[in-house]
Amino acid sequence: MRTSRLLTFGAVPALAVVALAGCADDKGGTSADGGSGNGKIAVTATDTECKVEKTQAASGPVTFTVSNKGGKVTEFYVYAPGDRIVGEVENVAPGLTRDLLVELPAGTYETACKPGMIGSGIRGSFTATGSAAPLTDDAKLAQATKDYQTYVKSQTGALIDKTTEFVNAVKAGDAEKAKAIFPIARTYWERIEPVAESFGDLDPAIDAREADLEPGQEWTGFHKIEKDLWVTKDISKSGPDADKLLADVKTIVDKAATVQLSPLELANGAKELLDEVATGKITGEEDTFSHTDLWDFQANLEGSRAAIAALRPVIEEKDAALAKTLDDKFAAAQAELDKYRSGDGWKLHNELTEAQLKALGDAINALAEPISKVAPLVAAK
Template structure:
């Protein structure tokens, strides 16, 4: 990995170089059922704060894209609510997602900054953790590709019981590295899209990927018509593996991913909306926690020098969540169906997961990446 260190250091400088600059006034964006208002924005390079108002009828995520890459995103914006997103952007042309996948994307133009930002944190401090995390991501995407190939083969051979057993095993590798895997907007939408992202729900032809196959296997108990979807999923998994091999992971995405994985569980997955047909949600929860802990473990020495109390508190919170999840382990190494948990069980999970997410959300600031 030594050859990648200059690129990693450069990436850190790029993301942190303007982090301490004074942010301008918030930029207001309203998302309706038809798209973004305004549909075109211009901001100066450096840090911007966007205020996203959801005036549509569905929970949405708002993303800033550069090509197929997600630069920044704010997930789980409830109808009628406003959420903030801080983004440190380099000059260039970007796109904004605007609700339903069928809605037109907005445009975001970032103009050159008028003054240089104050000095950034030492870029070399994160090079070691970034290199180690890249190795972890590469191993997980390799396992993901192999498990997905086995899952697809079972679907195409009409081996329903085998496909059902392989489904959560393949997905857990994706869920561990979701902060990186979801950087590629086109692949993330193809592999992990939910029916709720379409106006026609699960009847929409754009509803493909893991969850479309999940519906066929569990809700329909049939593989009829799933062959093309299975082939597309494997092709996407192959492309993801190729892209990740060439990717220099943005430091802010790695650090922010520790919180992002847990925040998603607390905000939406805890409701059971992720694997609604198979009820394999606890597999995903556990994989998200594993991926988050891996990032935290790599960053622990850096964070400990700045805030040892945060490290101790976060360790305790991780242990609490892991102990709760262990209660639902089954003898075969899997997890109990999520619909076997009571409301009390789910609430018992939600509180420590939310507390853990809150602590992890401070990591970017602690390391000078906000």
């Protein structure tokens, strides 16, 4: 898993995300402000331990409150069998506490803290019991997940097409064509990245950055070829990496088509995509060789908007003022990003000043704040 990355489906980042969870009732249901009937489950993370207050909870929406008492930045994950991520909260700095609100059907899971945001984590067993009705029993929420899946399918089809064009250019030795296609292909990847991250080793195989590699980890994927194109300037031996990239992308797309989304995945994914920009990509750490980061910024913003659009009927019904605020903040963030358009694309990251990047980050953070209210709103009965 990448550090400073999030989970979700299609263009949003979803399943697991940091949400502002509400208070709970005591009947195993969901309270009006989005908390679980289990109450908030405290998680105390240190550099050597991951103490989860309870190892069992009633099925349905569950809130984990993660406090980092260690000296390293940490992450907290909830895994379904097969190491599929169903919830995550990233970038929990020492001394900070963050909430994770996820919907857990009855079954067995694993929790994990990752001190330093590396490795497989300090794991423990967790069980959800009972037969809580899924949130998709609500007709509007069920429709929201269907609408979003339709959007995701359109993005995955384009991802395969553009990745194929990119791979063919690399294998043909056409560096200039490959450079032109690189940020466009990655646009579709960034829109489906959250769900991609739920499939264990496939995400880093496709999208690992050189700085994120662990000792002994093989480097493959978009960014390895990016370095060949912009730094090494030799793609004569990049054919096998290109072939593997396309094969891995096709595998991700096949797996993504089988994932059943929950409404909380949409809400959380929308927030997580924005957090990726504000807490990591804004520094230029993503496309560090090509500096094409603003294409990724736009893709993350579009993915977040698509998830919120799918949930809009529910948001308007429960909190019309929040719906209006979201519209305004999306427009403001897009207007700020639009300042850096260049032709059919964007300026390079290293062409922006620190002041311009700060203004862009501020606009994204201003949007992320009201989006953080969507998950508890969706979970509330």
